[in-house]
Amino acid sequence: MTQGVFRALADPTRRAILQQLRDGPRGVNALAQGFEMSRPAVAKHLKILEEGRLITVEQRGRERLNHLQPEMLAVAQRWLGFFDAFWDDKLANLKLEVERDDD
Amino acid sequence: MTQGVFRALADPTRRAILQQLRDGPRGVNALAQGFEMSRPAVAKHLKILEEGRLITVEQRGRERLNHLQPEMLAVAQRWLGFFDAFWDDKLANLKLEVERDDD
DNA sequence: ATATTGTGAAACTAATTGGTTTCCCATAAA
DNA sequence: TTTATGGGAAACCAATTAGTTTCACAATAT
Numbered sequence: 068m069t070q071g072v073f074r075a076l077a078d079p080t081r082r083a084i085l086q087q088l089r090d091g092p093r094g095v096n097a098l099a100q101g102f103e104m105s106r107p108a109v110a111k112h113l114k115i116l117e118e119g120r121l122i123t124v125e126q127r128g129r130e131r132l133n134h135l136q137p138e139m140l141a142v143a144q145r146w147l148g149f150f151d152a153f154w155d156d157k158l159a160n161l162k163l164e165v166e167r168d169d170d
Numbered sequence: 171m172t173q174g175v176f177r178a179l180a181d182p183t184r185r186a187i188l189q190q191l192r193d194g195p196r197g198v199n200a201l202a203q204g205f206e207m208s209r210p211a212v213a214k215h216l217k218i219l220e221e222g223r224l225i226t227v228e229q230r231g232r233e234r235l236n237h238l239q240p241e242m243l244a245v246a247q248r249w250l251g252f253f254d255a256f257w258d259d260k261l262a263n264l265k266l267e268v269e270r271d272d273d
Numbered sequence: 274a275t276a277t278t279g280t281g282a283a284a285c286t287a288a289t290t291g292g293t294t295t296c297c298c299a300t301a302a303a
Numbered sequence: 304t305t306t307a308t309g310g311g312a313a314a315c316c317a318a319t320t321a322g323t324t325t326c327a328c329a330a331t332a333t
Contacts, residue, residue: 070182077180078321079173082249089256096279108322110281115320129279129330137256144250146185147243153192154240181291199309211292213310232300232309 068120072142075119080104081112085121088135092125098133171223175245178222183207184215188224191238195228201236 075081084098099109113133116122120139125132178184187201202212216236219225223242228235 069185073176073179073185076176080321082172082176085253089253094279095281104321105323106280107282107324111321129328131280135253135256137253140250140253141257144247147247147250149189150192150238150240150243153238154244183291197309198311207291208293209310210294210312214291232298234310 068139069142069146071119072121072139073146075116075121076143078112078115080109081116084109084112084116084133085135088122088133092132092134094130094132171242172245172249174222175224175242176249178219178224179246181215181218183212184219187212187215187219187236188238191225191236195235195237197233197235 080102083102087093087098087101095106095110095113098113099106102109113122113124116133117124121136123134123136125134183205186205190196190201190204198209198213198216201216202209205212216225216227219236220227224239226237226239228237
């Protein structure tokens, strides 16, 4: 699960797609207009985003609307959260250094 | 900057390396023992982590100690934070799945 | 009925990735 | 001074990635 999310986030086009989808669901063509690449290329990115469960697809007639599904971003946030303690420790150590650096 | 970070995080070995480094700085050989791959392979991952500025290298004699530098993880966290507005009550359902996740 | 639109699928390509083995060098220890 | 250790660099390889063009097809619009 974690792998699917981080893999999906690794590509700048895919991250941009997610940001686009914050404004509402979009079809492949609408999305592809925002990028300098062909529709099939964007379609492949969407597939990877779908595999990572960062988007869901709603079929409406001949249209396929790609919806942002931000729940999985929480997986990434949670993983990163495990380092917050380290971050805090480092800041604390730094603080100590600063405090006895009064000469 | 964001690209370097997300690229570095895309590989499970690299994420595992970062987790290892939470316990303190390590040389390539020490790290490589934790994975079923050769030292040069791990060295390449370290290089990518360094390019993404997720680690720093301290040269001590013939040893090169790789230090976790968690500041850049905040870059990823900030990017993900832009989606916080989208979170809804589906998060509760997700929590169950997350808790039995490996990787 | 016909034309247009939104999309998927296949086949192909170039570049990148993730790994290997081998060899070499500098530092540290005997 | 010789040996052992920690690690870089090169050359190579297979698989994956990110893109392309072309074709096909079903749903909508005229």
